[in-house]
Amino acid sequence: MLTVHHLNLSRSQRVLWALEELELPYHIVRYQREPTMLAPEALKKVHPLGKSPVLEDDGMIFAESGAILEYLQESHDPEQRLKPQSPQERLQYRFWLHYAEGSLMPMLLMKLVFGSLGKPPVPIGLRTVGKILGQGVQKAYLNKQLATHAAFMEGHLAQNTWFAGEQLSMADIQMSYPAMALLARGGQGDLPHLRAWKKRVEERPAWQRAIQQGGPLDFPGG
Known part of the structure; x- marks a missing residue:
């Protein structure tokens, strides 16, 4: 098993x-x-x-x-339920499967780290400086980068039901953690298409069973 x-x-x-x-x-x-x-x-x-x-x-x-x-x-997955069949959708499938951890997640982790520099376990004597540094890096670099990523995903989902086209795929499953983390941490605009995608995910019985098995999905810093 x-x-x-x-x-x-x-x-x-x-x-x-x-x-x-x-x-x-x-x-x-x-x-x-x-x-x-x-x-x-x-x-x-x-x-x-x-x-x-x-x-x-x-x-x-x-x-x-x-x-x-x-x-x-x-x-x-012998029936290919979680991998699209058309050549164009397979290209999207491959891209989003790697984009999730290769491009988006590093930005979210950096934001989490720099947002925590004014908090424990940072030594108390360094927290004021850490907070100023963290806020500066976020304002000058990270927030702009995340806004670009958010707009990129929003534009794609305005044209597609799922990340690889018109059917759910492993690309959506891979994207679920960073996309939901980005929405949980806010600050990137309304993002109606990304939020609609999140709603479709959360309505799936398999997602609901996974949450029952694994526990609530929360995001540090969210």
């Missing part, structure tokens, strides 16, 4: 959603974040990086959510 090493409030929620969409049986091994929001050391016993998600299948260990989703689609 497939086993998901699931960390609360993490990207591993995407793997649970994919498994629910594919209607595959699976087992969850649960981990809780430390007070610092880091993953517990126990995850390093599963994979050397100590990160989640990690998927086990027939003795094989997979890390990195994009690689896991691609593996599930290629090995456990």
